[in-house]
Amino acid sequence: MRMGDDFRLRGEGSRHVKSDTGGVAAVAEADVIGDLSLSMAPVIVDDHLDDDRRHHQLQGLRRGERVVTGRLFDYAERLGALTEWSEATLLERIGCDLGSEEELQILPKSRLANCELFLRLLCDAAEAVSTTPNRRASTMTLAELIMQTRQDAKGLERLLHSGKPSPFELIRAGEIAEAARLTRVMAGAARPEDVEDGGPYESVPQGHISTPQLDAYLRGRSDVIGQEVLEGIRDHLKGCDACRDVADDRRRQLAIS
Secondary structure (H helix, E strand, O other), X not given: OOOOOEEEOEOOOOOEEEOOOOOOEEEEEEEEEOOEEEEOOOEEOOOOOOHHHHHHHHOOOOHHHHHHHHHHHHHHHHHHHHHOOOHXXXXXXXXXXXXXXXXXHHOOHHHHHHHHHHHHHHHHHHHHOOOHHHHHHHHHHHHHHHHHOOOOHHHHHXXXXXXXXXXXXXXXXXXXXXXXXXXXXXXXXXXXXXXXXXXXXXXXXXXXXXXXXXXXXXXXXXHHHOHHHHHHHXXXXXXXXXXXXXXXXXXXXXOOO
């Protein structure tokens, strides 16, 4: 869709707005449950927005909002570079529809701060892994989790860094799906497939690292899983006895000294 066309905002109170400046803002209104509505991330991203034009547009905002919005620019650009997604694809993947940049001027400062933190979390997760597929997966996973767990950005950040191992630790080890499962369980938003059914092997120590990931780590295949993930697995093994035991057993099976 061309800049300047009418864009529809998603969620409660959606309306048509028109941008006549050429800049693009994205605002996602997540109608989660009942009257709970979370602002996901208003983002200004424009591949053709030069520094002078950006400066001019930011001057229309109050100082506090201008500082936060400037950081939103930066996070959006970083995330686009990490995922190698186009502007439109990035916005779609993080759950945003396109709206006019004037939307930023009517958002409370607290919601801008929430959006900034959300984008920072996305960047942190994408930078924690190495490959483009993993960076895209972590981005989409966090965008889904903020909806599934009914959290704002601060609540999601708390969940991602809670527990041992924490979901963020698992993301660093390349176990993005397991990190998502653990986050949903901690938030009380687990899906049926997230809940382990126990069984006769319930007491057997289980590792947090999948066999393909572990094999690549043991063989030093940073070309497969990336250096960041290899280091993330190494750090996880230092603090997880169960995974260290699994890794030792697997090393013997693979005859790796």
